[in-house]
Amino acid sequence: MASSERTFDELFKTAIDETRRVQNMPPDEYTAWRRNFTLLPPSISLGDGSHIDTTMEALNAIGEIGLLWLKNTPSAHAVISAEELRALSISIFGQVIGGKYKDRFEADPKFKRVFKSILSERITALSTTTMHYFPCHIFEYAGVPPFAIGPVRFLPRLEWLDVVEATAQSEVGWIPQLRAYWKGEAARPTAPTTEVLGLEPDERQVGVYHQWRAKSICDEVGRCAWIAVVEIPGRLAKLSRTCAEVAVRVAVDAFGLALRHRDALDLRGPGDFKDPNLSHQLLQTQGRDLLESSMLDMPGLKGDLRRHQSLLADTVELRCEAGKAIQAFVDHNAPGAVPGLKKRWVEAMYWFGEARREAAGFISLVKTGISLDVLTQGKKAGGILALCSALFGLKDSDRVLSNGKTLFEVVSAIYDEGRSQLSHGGRLGLLEEIPISKEIALEFTAVVMRKYLECLVKYAGPDDIDDFIAEIPNLRV
DSSP states (O other): OOGGGOOHHHHHHHHHHHHHHHHTOOHHHHHHHHTTOSSOOOEEEOSSSOEEEOOHHHHHHHHHHHHHHHHTOGGGTTTOOHHHHHHHHHHHHHHHHTTTTHHHHHHOOOHHHHHHHHHHHHHHHHOEEEEEEEEEBOBSSTTOOOEEETTEEEEEHHHHHHHHHHHHTSOOTTHHHHHHHHTTSSOOOOSOOHHHHTSOHHHHHHHHHHHHHHHHHHHHHTTOOEEEEEEEEEEOHHHHHHHHHHHHHHHHHHHGGGSOHHHHTTOBOTTSOOSOEEEEEEEOOTTSOOEEEEEEEOOSBOSOHHHHHHHHHHTHHHHHHHHHHHHHHHOTTOOSSOHHHHHHHHHHHHHHHHHHHOSSHHHHHHHHHHHHHHHTTSOHHHHHHHHHHHHHTOOTTSBOSTTOOBHHHHHIIIIIIIIIHHHTTSSOOTTSOOSSOHHHHHHHHHHHHHHHHHHHTTOOSOSOHHHHHHHHHHHOO
């Protein structure tokens, strides 16, 4: 029987038998076994600072116990990652061997039942609500008020410091230095000075910490005038951070749906390059001197205060609708209809954002096709065509581009000739003309994403893509 098909009882038996086998080895056999490991052999922490040797078979079995529990506990999928669960399962197993849960097993000798109960309790205890912060470039002009897209708030950095202090529920020693610098009232925070080093030992330790903290956070924020703030409830650390980063990226890209492609690229969030960048190109032709061209990339949406305020006013509905979908992604217990379809839109938006930021046209086209495919639950070109027909009340043969291309031709170019042929090697992309330009594919997909969302927030039927598409004609009005 394959490892992935083993039962709890079989996995527990493997873990216990393998660990016991190593412990019961005669000295000569143990010495020979130990030579198989250049550094340290596989071991399990007993929770008291000591370890017990075991085998990789045992560790793998214990990890699979956790994964099998996760498979049978759907509610935990949004709380803990597989990597965290494997580590936690091994930790609990070691503590059981070390005697920490002796009373629990005396009350109930069924190992499997007690172990699963302890695992569930530990996950609940370790699940926390965490505030995550991401420096961003949104508006180039600094006088724009804060705004939100569902659970993601975009704050000017001075207001962000207020949030940090309010969350800490006490004064934070490094904040005054940073606040003064951002207000233009003090120099940029630097490494600890001789003034700090001259303090009494306790005061010096605190002063050095605050000085380094102010400097490191100032370096991290850099030129970003905005901080994205999102609170992630009830998750362990790794999944919490991943969830927060995706939420902010999708919020930034959702805001960009109101902008043309070139303007949307000025919005920068998690994982994006945020420093100004001057790039150069050097080239030369026969009989000519060296030529040089340069391009300056300045992140942040350009324009004056009036333009930025107008954009905020014009996107109230978009931000509200996108916020509902992102909330369903962030909070697995959030109330509201069709959480599955909302999460699908979030994932499709993630791919759309990746397509928008991709420099290579043919790779961008692949990611655009994936984005549309995710919306339809992998129903390929036929499903995308059905979705678009429902969203816009069009027939396959209706012309949708100024060059006369029909809806069928556009979808086929993006998915069949683009995403499918390029990603599967049927078509070359480098230095080759792609079936539809990157800009047109992105603008078309942006309209689809926007219209899909408009209909989705009005829909309250079954959480199923086919039911949703069938209902779209009634939701367009």
